Amino acid sequence: MFTTRPTLQGTFGMVSSTHWLASQTAMAVLEEGGNAYDAAVAAAFVLHVTEPHLNGPAGDVPIILAPAGGQVRVLCGQGPAPAGATIGHYTSLGLDVVPGTGPLAAVVPGAFDAWMVLLRDHGTRRPAEVLRYAIGYAAHGHPAVEQIGRTVERVRELFENEWTASAEVYLPGGRAPGAGALLRNPALAATWRRLLAESEAAGPDRETQIEAARRVWREGFIGEALTAHAARPAMDSSGRRHASPLAGDDLTGWSAGYEDPVTFDWRGWTVCKPGPWSQGPVLLQQLALLDDGFGADDLNSPDGLHTLLEISKLAMADREAWYGDAEPGTVPLDTLLSASYNASRRTLVGPAASPELRPGSPGGRTPRLSAHALAAASGALPEDPAGAGAGEPTVDRSGETRGDTCHLDIVDRWGNMISATPSGGWLQSSPVVPELGFPLGTRLQMTWLEPGLPASLVPGRRPRTTLSPSLALRGGEPVLAFGTPGGDQQDQWQTHFFLAAALRPAVRGGPDLQGAIDAPGWHQDSFPSSFYPRGMRPGSVTVESRVGEETVAALRRRGHDVTVGGAWTEGRLCAVARDPETGVLSAAANPRGMQGYAVGR
DSSP: OOOSSOOEEESSEEEEESSHHHHHHHHHHHHTTOOHHHHHHHHHHHHHHHOTTTOOTTSBEEEEEEOTTSOOEEEEEOOOOOTTOOHHHHHTTTOSBOOSSSGGGOOOOOHHHHHHHHHHHHOOSOHHHHHHHHHHHHHHOEEOOHHHHHHHHHTHHHHHHTOHHHHHHHSGGGOOOOTTOEEOOHHHHHHHHHHHHHHHHTOSSHHHHHHHHHHHHHHSHHHHHHHHHHTSOEEOTTSSEEOOOOOHHHHHTOOOEEEOOEEEEETTEEEEEOOTTSSTHHHHHHHHHSOTTOOGGGTTSHHHHHHHHHHHHHHHHHHHHHOSSOSTTSSOHHHHTOHHHHHHHHTTOOSSOOOSOOOOOGGGOOOOOOHHHHHHHHTOSOOOOSOOTTTOOEEOTTOOEESOBOOEEEEETTOOEEEEOOBOOOTTTSOEETTTTEEOOOGGGGSBSSTTSTTBOOTTSOOOOOOOOEEEEETTEEEEEEEOOOGGGHHHHHHHHHHHHHHSOOBTTBOOHHHHHHSOOEEEOOSOOSSTTOOOOTTEEEEEGGGOHHHHHHHHHTTOEEEEEOTTOSOOOEEEEEOTTTOOEEEEEOOGGGOOEEEEO
16 A cells, blocks of 8 residues: 555664654664663653653653563553642632643653663663753754744743743743744753763662653752642633642652553554553453454445444543542453453444543443533533644643644664654643743643542542553564554554554565554544543544545434544554564654654664
């Protein structure tokens, strides 16, 4: 089939990310003898600089890694709610949902510590060796992509009148960065240089320097600046100024940690995802909901697309009722992924589209939805705006944003593999910390201010994030890493990609990664958004125009409320693969958004 680019193949190393500078940075590290984990850390810090509207150092990142000859693990860089972030505190401020912007929505920053833990445990390089690329781009500038300037223009009034430290970085001379203009962040460069100076002063040993950098982040000049900044009230999407309860003890009391992945076996594949504190198992449940007869020819047929949309609704409804960082045993994941449960759920897929939010009853348990979600499902709240398209942010003038994230996948010549989805800490989401050059994150907006739900706001617990990297094995060997930005759409786009890669014929002996990425995309919105103001669009389906008029007409006859988007608007997928028999490596990247690139040899 025609593809926009070839699927790259080689034997030395392969990288795919959502920005070409991050991809080439990772490749440079591989060329210098670093492994996939060194390369990932270097690329991640470059993404903080080159895609600041999509992620930042004080954001979040789930990572799935498969060390050569080792076990697949999840490294959680999703920080929890601060100790003072109680439901009572937020409702006492007159809030019924957590604001989508500003300090009040901050969790404990997780991304920086996760990358340092990865470097310590699986990398080979010192902090200075991986941070030098990001420092160079921050200090000397990088050509800004179009969306940075568009995002800044949307929040210009907020920056100029309220978040003046943000204006200093992103409105230099009063002008938003134009496409291709050099954008600098000298404050961020100075932050990393000072961190490196202090970490190197701790001693010559690599691990000593990494641990010193982690201490600087938690309790040194960075930690002090973060907590002082959090205590300053700032305007948020509620239309009022609020401070964050984030305190120094929150930073010092948390660190990134490892977990086992959630896995599902499907037609010879074992697909690995983060746990139900993410939405990752949604992809696994969609596979469980497919019947044995679903094949490659069904992927873009009207009947097949209808099936995929309806099973996506069922899996997302179960996410809404059951997922969260809840007490052990509260999330009935084994049942949610079981054959018997999904055989029963599959009977709900009829010939007509359903606009209803229909969570199941695993083990006979009664599903419970938040009052806000029920109101959204009944139409008592305004509908959420159209989906986020290519994973770029939909931003209003308060900085409220959704669907904006980065992604990277890397495999090296030794067989080490990684998939990571950095996000949060967006330039438009919270004021820049003047001393540091980057803002806090706003992931707490994904919690409910109603007690007793799996995704309720509870101090010390992680919000249920949309971030969802993927890794898949065959015969126990890691062969495929993939993921995408896109908020709630991530595990809809990834399901379609995986099915296309798994079911369609190989190219040159490997999976047709580029063909699977380029295949016409879609998503549905029949569930409460994870992003403020938490609305939904019952029955809504958005498809790329390339699905064809015949398929659009067939979906509408079935009752789907179809919006036809642009030809290349759904998803920003990345992927790498490795054939364990031959050692051949593959990579591909998304053409949508004109930013993603794969490199390798």
